[in-house]
Each structure stands twice: as structure tokens, then as C-alpha cells.
Amino acid sequence: MKFETKVIHGGTQEDPYTGAITTPIYQTSTYHQQTLGGHAKYEYTRGENPTRFALESVMAAIENGTDGFAFSSGMAAIHATMSLLKAGDHIVMANDVYGGTFRLVNRILTDLGITFTAVDTADSVALQEAIKPTTKMVYLESPSNPLMHVTDIAEAARIAHDSGAIAVVDNTFASPYNQNPLDLGADVVIHSGTKYLGGHADVLSGFVIVKDAELAERIKFIQMSIGAVLSPQDSYLVQRSIKTLALRVQRHNENAMALAEFLNNHPKVAKVYFPGLPGTPDYEIARRQMRGFGGMMSIELQPGLDVKQFVENLDVFLLAESLGGVESLIEVPAIMTHASIPRDIRLANGIKDELVRISVGIEDIDDLIADMTKGLDAL
Ligand SMILES: Cc1ncc(COP(=O)(O)O)c(C=O)c1O
The missing domain is CATH 3.40.640.10 (Type I PLP-dependent aspartate aminotransferase-like (Major domain))
Incomplete structure (x- = not known):
């Protein structure tokens, strides 16, 4: 089957x-x-x-x-x-x-x-x-x-x-x-x-x-x-x-790909971590061993921009831990999901204080991009 x-x-x-x-x-x-x-x-x-x-x-x-x-x-x-x-x-x-x-x-x-x-x-x-x-x-x-x-x-x-x-x-x-x-x-x-x-x-x-x-x-x-x-x-x-996993993940994959491309071209975003963006070793391996690139990504804003203001100002992306649900979520690992890792170890592993993690949901992609545009423009 x-x-x-x-x-x-x-x-x-x-x-x-x-x-x-x-x-x-x-x-x-x-x-x-x-x-x-x-x-x-x-x-x-x-x-x-x-x-x-x-x-x-x-x-x-x-x-x-x-x-x-x-x-x-x-x-x-x-x-x-x-x-x-x-x-x-x-x-x-x-x-x-x-x-x-x-x-x-x-x-x-x-x-x-x-x-x-x-x-x-x-x-x-x-x-x-x-x-x-x-x-x-x-x-x-x-x-x-x-x-x-x-x-x-x-x-x-x-x-x-x-x-x-x-x-x-x-x-x-x-x-x-x-x-x-x-x-x-x-x-x-x-x-x-x-x-x-x-x-x-x-x-x-x-x-x-x-x-x-x-x-x-x-x-x-x-x-x-x-x-x-x-x-x-x-x-x-x-x-x-x-029973709806295939349908849901197809949409997570599509939305995440579109959002990653949008954020990657946005002047206020310094870096996007997403295996579906070409040009990294991660992309080459992911293409070989995965059928889709998934719905998860992390981003770093340009230095000096206020991460707290950004995550608190979004409407569709909800500030919450966890991932993989139908609703889009956003969080700051250093303060939320990864706070249990000692700071020196976390930084040595590349997880900066300003890193923002996004779980892309299955909403309409236009609404997701509009919400991100609003949040980034306000910074
Ligand atoms: C990759 C990964 N593995 C395991 C867990 C732990 O799962 P649970 O919260 O269901 O105990 C999490 C939770 O966020 C996770 O992200």
C-alpha cells in the first residue's frame, strides 16, 4: 500500500x-x-x-x-x-x-x-x-x-x-x-x-x-x-x-517551502534554517533521504532587531511551545523549548539567544505571509 x-x-x-x-x-x-x-x-x-x-x-x-x-x-x-x-x-x-x-x-x-x-x-x-x-x-x-x-x-x-x-x-x-x-x-x-x-x-x-x-x-x-x-x-x-496525516503534512510542506523562500528574501531576516533551501549540505542529504522537507524552520533576525517585539506582535503565528499542529506557532528556543540546556552548551551548539523557531501550520499561505510581513515591517 x-x-x-x-x-x-x-x-x-x-x-x-x-x-x-x-x-x-x-x-x-x-x-x-x-x-x-x-x-x-x-x-x-x-x-x-x-x-x-x-x-x-x-x-x-x-x-x-x-x-x-x-x-x-x-x-x-x-x-x-x-x-x-x-x-x-x-x-x-x-x-x-x-x-x-x-x-x-x-x-x-x-x-x-x-x-x-x-x-x-x-x-x-x-x-x-x-x-x-x-x-x-x-x-x-x-x-x-x-x-x-x-x-x-x-x-x-x-x-x-x-x-x-x-x-x-x-x-x-x-x-x-x-x-x-x-x-x-x-x-x-x-x-x-x-x-x-x-x-x-x-x-x-x-x-x-x-x-x-x-x-x-x-x-x-x-x-x-x-x-x-x-x-x-x-x-x-x-x-x-x-488518518489525515498525509493530507496535513503535504500542506505543512508546501506552506513551509513558500514561507522559507519569502523569509530568505526578506531584508530584516539574516538567516533561515530550513532543509528545503538549496545550497547547503543539509539540502543535498535531505533531498536524498526525505520525501518532503517538513514544516519546521528557524530564523535569525538582522542584528539589533527586537525578537520579543517580533514574536509578540504576530496574530496568526501563536507564541507557544510545541509544533506539528494545524495552527502555526512561533517560539524562542533559548527562553522556551531549550531553556533546560545550560547557556554555554547551547551557544556552543549554535543556538543563539535571538534564534526564533517556527512551526508552519496548514492555514492559507497568503495569511501566513501577510502576518510575517506585518510583524517584520513593524520592527
Ligand atoms: C524532537 C522532539 N522529541 C521529543 C519530544 C518530547 O515529546 P513530548 O513532549 O511528547 O514528551 C519533543 C517535544 O517537544 C520534541 O520536539
């Missing part, structure tokens, strides 16, 4: 008990067992729930994996994946990962005896040099957050595998419509489903998708043991949203 068909018919979509086309919300914590110790398919919702299973199977289908696992947030999915590691293990991690991911590794995993090295994973020499005998995981985001840096996923996976590590890709920014890391050699794909998958800024969720039976068994065990599973209600909401 093609992607547009898989979001609607992939996985287990029809209810086996009633034939209902829309997956019912099985709002139950437990299930009546017919025999003592009989090991029925459904015993307890932390382990098994039909609504969650339906969502997990469509996620496996659209990421070209064998198994998907749904969690209560993106961070819960990342934590479950990191729980594959044990004391003494080492992670090579992209140096501009989501701030919450950095915090989890830097503040929680290090206390458990897991070490890490943060590098520019787009630089394959630096990535190779960061590998140690104890490296068990190479963890990256592409495009990255907030600088939209693109890593050659096939190359990073090859470097990981050559040293006996697994390659994990947080595919939140691209969405499965634009990129499928498992096809490029990654072992684990992660999503904050709170973003494009949910798509309407109304539900938190997270996903882990794998293509290997042993990894699937380990993640399933971790999911059930730690217990941060997605609820039946939220599973229903995300599955409903995924």
Missing part, C-alpha cells in the same frame, strides 16, 4: 468483534479471564488494550516496521528506548537534540552510570571519533531541533552498526510521511506523537517503532514494566488524526 492508503487501512483498523470501521475506545483496565492461568490475549490494559493495539499497528505500518509501541508522551517513549541501556554503557548523541532529551540523558541517565558524548552527528568523522568500546547507542534527530541540521541516517547507522551499537532516530520533525529511518538502516524510530501525528495540539503521546523481533520483545517488556502506556482515549484520538 502507498502511504496515503496505509494511514487509513494499514494496521488493524476494523474492530474484530463488531466490524466497526472506527476503532472503539476500549475503556477498561482489566478483562474477564475465562480460565484460571489460561493466558488470554487481554489480561490488563498496561500490557494489552485493543484501542492501543490498533494505533500501534498503524504506526508500525507507516514507519515500515514490524512492531509499534505507544507511550503517554514522547519523553516516555525516549525513556523506554534508553532503558535498553545499563550502567557502564555509553551513548553518542546529537548535540542539538530536543532539550528534554538532553535533560533526561544529562540529569537522570548519568546518575544511573550511563555516559554520553554529544556530537554533530551530521559530521561523520566526529561521529566516528566519539564512538567508544562501550558505545551501545547512537541517538539522533534529523532534521534536528531547532537548527534543522540533517544527518545522513544511512551513514550514521553504518557507523553505529560497525561498532556493535544500535541507531536510534527521533523522527518527530520529519513525520513518517516525509521520512522512514528504518528504511535507511536505523534500528529504532521514536516519535513525539504530540506533534504531527496528533496534529491538533490536543493530546500528548509517544511512539517507539522497531523492525527486529528481539528489540520488539525488549521494548514490549519495558513498556509493560515501566508502565507509561498511552490511554485508550488518547490512543483513539491519535489514530483518528493519523
Whole structure:
């Protein structure tokens, strides 16, 4: 099946008990067992729930994996994946990962005896040099957050595998419509489903998708043991949203491309970070490994212009954290999404205080450009 068909018919979509086309919300914590110790398919919702299973199977289908696992947030999915590691293990991690991911590794995993090295994973020499005998995981985001840096996923996976590590890709920014890391050699794909998958800024969720039976068994065990599973209600909401994922992301891609070109030619904008603009190594790799360039970009205004005045004066672009919803959002990473990263590390990674991140929604592009024009002209 093609992607547009898989979001609607992939996985287990029809209810086996009633034939209902829309997956019912099985709002139950437990299930009546017919025999003592009989090991029925459904015993307890932390382990098994039909609504969650339906969502997990469509996620496996659209990421070209064998198994998907749904969690209560993106961070819960990342934590479950990191729980594959044990004391003494080492992670090579992209140096501009989501701030919450950095915090989890830097503040929680290090206390458990897991070490890490943060590098520019787009630089394959630096990535190779960061590998140690104890490296068990190479963890990256592409495009990255907030600088939209693109890593050659096939190359990073090859470097990981050559040293006996697994390659994990947080595919939140691209969405499965634009990129499928498992096809490029990654072992684990992660999503904050709170973003494009949910798509309407109304539900938190997270996903882990794998293509290997042993990894699937380990993640399933971790999911059930730690217990941060997605609820039946939220599973229903995300599955409903995924049915329109292809349509939504097509529009996100188109709007972002048009907005990036507009901003790139605007005299008050010093720099646009968007993988769809030709002339950068990011563009060349993105063209090879992505089907579309996504809806995320960051910009720097010309020196001296007031970022606070700019973001507060827009009407259509709402000042808010998060991304991937139908509505366009704007934020300042240094003060909002990336405030948990120490300033010296953030600056060393190129995330300046004045950087502005934009999640381009699916509104009419004329209204988006008019709002930006108004905001920039006022500066
Ligand atoms: C790339 C990326 N990964 C993971 C997360 C964490 O997801 P959640 O907020 O659903 O826990 C975020 C949140 O912004 C993100 O941007």
C-alpha cells in the first residue's frame, strides 16, 4: 500500500468483534479471564488494550516496521528506548537534540552510570571519533531541533552498526510521511506523537517503532514494566488524526517551502534554517533521504532587531511551545523549548539567544505571509 492508503487501512483498523470501521475506545483496565492461568490475549490494559493495539499497528505500518509501541508522551517513549541501556554503557548523541532529551540523558541517565558524548552527528568523522568500546547507542534527530541540521541516517547507522551499537532516530520533525529511518538502516524510530501525528495540539503521546523481533520483545517488556502506556482515549484520538496525516503534512510542506523562500528574501531576516533551501549540505542529504522537507524552520533576525517585539506582535503565528499542529506557532528556543540546556552548551551548539523557531501550520499561505510581513515591517 502507498502511504496515503496505509494511514487509513494499514494496521488493524476494523474492530474484530463488531466490524466497526472506527476503532472503539476500549475503556477498561482489566478483562474477564475465562480460565484460571489460561493466558488470554487481554489480561490488563498496561500490557494489552485493543484501542492501543490498533494505533500501534498503524504506526508500525507507516514507519515500515514490524512492531509499534505507544507511550503517554514522547519523553516516555525516549525513556523506554534508553532503558535498553545499563550502567557502564555509553551513548553518542546529537548535540542539538530536543532539550528534554538532553535533560533526561544529562540529569537522570548519568546518575544511573550511563555516559554520553554529544556530537554533530551530521559530521561523520566526529561521529566516528566519539564512538567508544562501550558505545551501545547512537541517538539522533534529523532534521534536528531547532537548527534543522540533517544527518545522513544511512551513514550514521553504518557507523553505529560497525561498532556493535544500535541507531536510534527521533523522527518527530520529519513525520513518517516525509521520512522512514528504518528504511535507511536505523534500528529504532521514536516519535513525539504530540506533534504531527496528533496534529491538533490536543493530546500528548509517544511512539517507539522497531523492525527486529528481539528489540520488539525488549521494548514490549519495558513498556509493560515501566508502565507509561498511552490511554485508550488518547490512543483513539491519535489514530483518528493519523488518518489525515498525509493530507496535513503535504500542506505543512508546501506552506513551509513558500514561507522559507519569502523569509530568505526578506531584508530584516539574516538567516533561515530550513532543509528545503538549496545550497547547503543539509539540502543535498535531505533531498536524498526525505520525501518532503517538513514544516519546521528557524530564523535569525538582522542584528539589533527586537525578537520579543517580533514574536509578540504576530496574530496568526501563536507564541507557544510545541509544533506539528494545524495552527502555526512561533517560539524562542533559548527562553522556551531549550531553556533546560545550560547557556554555554547551547551557544556552543549554535543556538543563539535571538534564534526564533517556527512551526508552519496548514492555514492559507497568503495569511501566513501577510502576518510575517506585518510583524517584520513593524520592527
Ligand atoms: C524532537 C522532539 N522529541 C521529543 C519530544 C518530547 O515529546 P513530548 O513532549 O511528547 O514528551 C519533543 C517535544 O517537544 C520534541 O520536539
